[in-house]
Amino acid sequence: MAPDEPRDRHAYLEEQVARQKRGEPIDVAWVQAELERIRGEQTRIATSMQRNLKLLVLLFAGLLLVLWFKNGGFDGRGGVWTLGLIVIGALAAWVLGNRRR
Secondary structure: OOOOOOOOHHHHHHHHHHHHHHOOOOOHHHHHHHHHHHHHHHHHHHHHHHHHHHHHHHHHHHHHHHHHHHOOHHHOOOHHHHHHHHHHHHHHHHHHHHHOO
16 A cells, blocks of 8 residues: 555545535545556456356366266266267357357
8 A cells, every 4th residue: 555545445435425525626546546446356356256166167067077977977877968968068168158258
């Protein structure tokens, strides 16, 4: 934190809003910097959550695949067809996931 920044960001922001409502000049540079700081923090959090969710989905997909093999896999009811559906679902998820970027 820079030496000229306030200690309580929320209180300082509320003060700036109150000053704006009264028609007094506000600290525009600080408000813009605070907005950029908050946007950066939100982006970091969203990226982290997305990465964690992807890892969680991959972990559970692997677990389901292991359980499928344990219960007979190809020898079970509709084994080859089930594997085909898994491959189609994985390809669809991969294509849709890459399309957003």
